[in-house]
Amino acid sequence: MRPPVMDADSAPFWKGCDEGRLMGQSCEGCGTFRWPPREYCPSCHSHSSRWSGLGGTGQIVGLVVVERAPMPGFDAPLPLPIVHVELDGTGGKMVLQANLRSDGKAAIGDRVRTEFTDAEGAQRLPVFVLQKS
Amino acid sequence: MSEPRFRDACAISGIGWSALSKASGRTPAALATEAALAAIADAGLEPAEIDGLVTLFWGARDTPAPSEMVAALGLPRCRLSHCDAGGGAWACSAVMAAALAVHAGICRHVLVYRGANMPSAPPPSADPDYWPSGQRPWSEPFGAVHAATLYGPHVAAWMHAHGLSNSDFADLAVMQRAHARLNRKAMMQAPMSVDDHQQSPWIIRPFRLLDCSIFNDGAMALVVSASDAARGSKHGVVTIRAALGGSSGAPVRAWGSGDYWTLNAEALSRELYAQAGISVADIDIAQLYDPFTGMALMHVEQFGLAAAGQAARAVAEGEFGLDGRIALNSSGGHLSEGNLAGLGHVIEAVQQLRAGGVRDDLCDGAHSFDRSCCRQVRSPHIALVAGECGDSGLILAREA
Numbered sequence: 001m002r003p004p005v006m007d008a009d010s011a012p013f014w015k016g017c018d019e020g021r022l023m024g025q026s027c028e029g030c031g032t033f034r035w036p037p038r039e040y041c042p043s044c045h046s047h048s049s050r051w052s053g054l055g056g057t058g059q060i061v062g063l064v065v066v067e068r069a070p071m072p073g074f075d076a077p078l079p080l081p082i083v084h085v086e087l088d089g090t091g092g093k094m095v096l097q098a099n100l101r102s103d104g105k106a107a108i109g110d111r112v113r114t115e116f117t118d119a120e121g122a123q124r125l126p127v128f129v130l131q132k133s
Numbered sequence: 134m135s136e137p138r139f140r141d142a143c144a145i146s147g148i149g150w151s152a153l154s155k156a157s158g159r160t161p162a163a164l165a166t167e168a169a170l171a172a173i174a175d176a177g178l179e180p181a182e183i184d185g186l187v188t189l190f191w192g193a194r195d196t197p198a199p200s201e202m203v204a205a206l207g208l209p210r211c212r213l214s215h216c217d218a219g220g221g222a223w224a225c226s227a228v229m230a231a232a233l234a235v236h237a238g239i240c241r242h243v244l245v246y247r248g249a250n251m252p253s254a255p256p257p258s259a260d261p262d263y264w265p266s267g268q269r270p271w272s273e274p275f276g277a278v279h280a281a282t283l284y285g286p287h288v289a290a291w292m293h294a295h296g297l298s299n300s301d302f303a304d305l306a307v308m309q310r311a312h313a314r315l316n317r318k319a320m321m322q323a324p325m326s327v328d329d330h331q332q333s334p335w336i337i338r339p340f341r342l343l344d345c346s347i348f349n350d351g352a353m354a355l356v357v358s359a360s361d362a363a364r365g366s367k368h369g370v371v372t373i374r375a376a377l378g379g380s381s382g383a384p385v386r387a388w389g390s391g392d393y394w395t396l397n398a399e400a401l402s403r404e405l406y407a408q409a410g411i412s413v414a415d416i417d418i419a420q421l422y423d424p425f426t427g428m429a430l431m432h433v434e435q436f437g438l439a440a441a442g443q444a445a446r447a448v449a450e451g452e453f454g455l456d457g458r459i460a461l462n463s464s465g466g467h468l469s470e471g472n473l474a475g476l477g478h479v480i481e482a483v484q485q486l487r488a489g490g491v492r493d494d495l496c497d498g499a500h501s502f503d504r505s506c507c508r509q510v511r512s513p514h515i516a517l518v519a520g521e522c523g524d525s526g527l528i529l530a531r532e533a
């Protein structure tokens with residue numbers, strides 16, 4: 001699995017992942033969650049924001065299952081489900097897209113929680129796990 | 134909203150293409166030059182009369198830059214060299230840019246072109262490091278860089294909302310293949326059945342192999358001129374009645390706003406039809422961007438050609454065949470003709486609207502409308518062409 005592209009906007013998010021915490025950025029001007037992370041709020045254009053820990057739970061709003069390597073060098077085990085998750089407590093504004101650790105039986109509407117990969121020396125990545133109801 | 138004075142002021146006066154293949158063995162510049170010379174000749178022009186160039190920017194190894202084409206075509210003067218970075222929405226947007234330059238009186242004849250060796254020399258956009266930051270790396274997470282991971286989740290949400298499954302995509306793939314078999318330049322000529330579609334391997338669910346756009350080498354080009362300059366052509370005049378470009382900023386209008394499958398198409402189509410002074414009932418043919426069957430069906434619904442959740446059923450009932458209510462993707466589209474990121478959709482609309490109709494079906498002489506050899510739609514007057522996600526669109530018209 002390739003590490004994500006990291007930049008100044010997203011650095012606090014990835015630092016949080018390394019610490020095992022899912023971090024979200026909200027606007028100090030209008031309170032709206034910013035996703036993806038960025039310096040200026042697209043709603044009120046405020047430059048101020050705060051990062052806070054999220055609960056990491058949410059609901060699947062979109063999904064695909066990769067059955068065939070999409071490009072050379074793609075080394076994740078297949079089939080690989082990728083889900084889009086609307087995270088709780090973000091006013092529907094933070095939809096995180098990440099791999100799902102599962103047997104591929106997930107469906108839109110399913111509830112998930114966030115865990116983090118733990119490969120030696122590598123950037124930890126968020127990964128979703130189905131919540132048993 | 135643009136002024137009505139833009140309406141029908143410009144025309145697509147010439148079209149051309151190279152062979153489409155899996156491995157051309159030629160440079161993108163050679164392919165683009167072949168398509169450009171064909172389009173220029175088709176417009177009844179000399180290369181030196183081209184004074185503007187518009188192409189797609191999708192990485193350095195993709196299509197030759199305008200400066201390369203000025204040199205390749207030996208143009209004495211070039212007054213517009215514009216690269217559209219709109220991806221699958223670039224083609225309609227590029228035609229609009231060309232028409233605006235002509236309408237403004239800055240250029241006389243603008244060439245819109247793309248030449249690429251997609252499978253034999255893939256562009257750097259296939260490399261995730263090519264996307265420095267912003268939304269895109271988050272959309273295709275952790276190395277799964279593929280249009281199906283970008284759009285598939287939204288298609289899956291739309292399928293879930295309407296109770297659709299992959300088998301609902303089969304009829305569109307089969308119909309477009311049937312159209313391609315009446316198109317001599319189409320890559321895919323083998324017959325396809327619903328069963329073939331359902332037996333094809335999964336690539337990225339919800340898409341099987343036969344749900345996906347093909348990937349090819351080749352080039353296409355067209356010329357935009359003032360409608361006045363195009364009058365007298367043996368092809369008649371195919372005007373640009375309305376055009377819109379732009380971007381919604383994301384596959385869906387914005388993450389976290391409303392449903393998860395509404396593309397820019399809904400908003401753009403309303404403006405486009407108003408600009409053209411038409412309603413959906415006036416549309417005779419539609420060439421809608423088809424990276425995947427499911428995306429094409431979403432475009433059908435969000436451009437208002439079928440009710441929400443009903444596009445697949447309408448295809449199955451024949452509403453979008455060559456003799457249906459609206460002929461859809463009559464060339465075979467990206468699924469079966471070939472992929473120049475939407476330029477082929479524009480060219481097919483022009484061919485269908487021309488006086489002589491399409492010139493690369495299997496008819497000898499006059500069109501027979503016999504669907505074993507003829508893909509010409511019966512006297513179409515208005516065409517809708519749509520870029521990916523409805524981030525761009527054209528209404529083209531056959532001048533009476």
Ligand SMILES: [Zn+2]
Nearest residue numbers: 027030041044
């Ligand atoms: Zn704000």
